[in-house]
Amino acid sequence: MRRATLILVPYLWLLALFLVPFVIVLKISLSDTALAIPPYTPTLDFGAGWQGIRDFFSQLDLENFWFLSTDDLYWKAYLSSVKIAAIATFLTLLAGYPIAYGMANAPDHWRPTLMLLVILPFWTSFLIRVYSWMGILSGEGYLNQFLMWTGLISQPLTILNTPIAVYIGIVYTYLPFMILPIYAALERMDASLLEAAEDLGCSRFKAFWLITIPLSRNGIIAGCFLVFIPTIGEFVIPSLLGGSRTLMIGKVLWEEFFNNRDWPVASAVAVILLLILIVPIILFQRNEQKQREAEG
């Protein structure tokens, strides 16, 4: 009985904060757009009794999903989002792994400080940090000023409003999510494993490749998912740093909602996005579970 109560709490939590909003979004995605408040029809009218509910359901259809599949803008945006997220995740891994490795091998008394430095940016608003990147990357920004001052370039580089700026923004923003799980995996590693590998004939590099990398695998996978999943739906970074040419589904979603005020289509976009994300989320869960089993 007590166990049932314990399990009930997180289930109720999920029900209230995930399932109910999802059903609402799903319902809107099956509706039609309308010039009204709220801007879609039909709305559920309990006052009309059974007849009202039956009418309501009879008006729902898959028209918006059909529309998404006919306009190739959406498919391009989905694909482009997956591509940008994948590349950005890989870049974040390249930047994050050496940092996590350095932290795990730093002297004990240094580690809390380094950890603090990694999570320190979270104490400032995300939006302000992205805006400050605009200041750094723009034509007259600090980066161009610095490079021209050193004489490396004579003309300012165009970085802002290109995909490069989006990658910089994503890597910068999501770096802690990559570092922390990898650091956790590396920190747990027994240092004598590397000595054992060396003792058995490995060079330092070979020992890193054969022992350190496989043993931090779960951390790498967890970090990649933690970056990849939110990056696909990312909207602030591409709209502020990416300019009009960067196509990401998060941005399309925003425009459908707030510029076109087409809630049903926007909801359909969100539902599809969620379906796309379910695959990596399930894989992520499985990785976590396997890790727990291996440790148990």
Added chain:
Amino acid sequence: MTQTVFEPWNDPNEKPLIQFRGVTKRFGDFTAIDNQTFDIFEREFFALLGPSGCGKTTMMRMLAGFETPTEGTILLAGQDIAPIPPNKRAVNMMFQSYALFPHLSVWDNIAFGLKRDGMARDAIGDRVAEMLKLTRLEKFARRKPHQISGGQRQRVALARSLAKAPKLLLLDEPLGALDAKLRQDTQFELMDIQEKTGTTFVIVTHDQEEAMTVASRVAVMDHGQIIQADTPARIYETPNSVYVADFIGDVTIIEGTATRDGAGYRIDFAEGQPALYAETDIALTDGQRAYLAIRPEKVSITAEKPEDKRNALRGKILDIAYLGNLSTYHVELPKGQIVRAQTANTRRLSRRSFTWEDEVWLSWTDTAAVLLER
């Protein structure tokens, strides 16, 4: 039929496998190893024994190549090993934590070193099978380290370090993580494997019983120095110092002044107490401070004063430790010193001869005690 005794350290023609020549190791201001010179011979089972922090692990890590001597040289088969990195040395190590690779199966763990040598696939398979057989792990080849017991893990670590057929195998507290019963069985298994493979073993341990059981020679260490290196029997029966006598086994130390008397010395240790006598080879000046080390099992305990022994002391039983096979009596002399005497309980349910507060006589022969200068 004469049996050849394995004592290469007594044969001047024998060439040692490992030679420490004036080796010193410092970590900053701390001297971990202090100017040590000694030899280890081929096929030896050499134990480095000492309390934690005595330098025994540093000694081993220098042999493995994880530390380099600050001064002096270490020769392996006549060759200076200082410039050879650990991955190029014909030396393998079994780690205290076993350091098994958790993501690899037992089979792959054992094959790890062989693969690094670029050995042919078939040859690796044969060698791993041989190692699995030697350590009786055939059934567990496909398991991961976390799926087997502690004793099995210990054997995997041993098999892995032996697979490359090293000239020298280093064992860092190899049985430390096992429970007492399993440890005993494993000690004999280790000796058996050492004999079968003919590999030279150097074992680091803080457990004197373990060192005595497995080793051909034991080096007792303290503060970065080897105090005495000899066979277990000689370490036990003829320790060269109070430190060694006290570290190995149970002992009573009686401090007194020595006076030459026949083939040994008379020791006066307390006013009003009869002098003790011990035969010895060491030379002392009359009136010098000396220590008499006497093992409890060499002390007889009787109700009447024995007439045939020169060393006889009267005292009162303070405590009795019953160990099943043995009983140890703690006997207090009139001046407060405590002497331990041990008797074997050879008969079951026999009536105990002595009990607490009994007045008894302790006695031992002229050769039973060891006279020590320091």
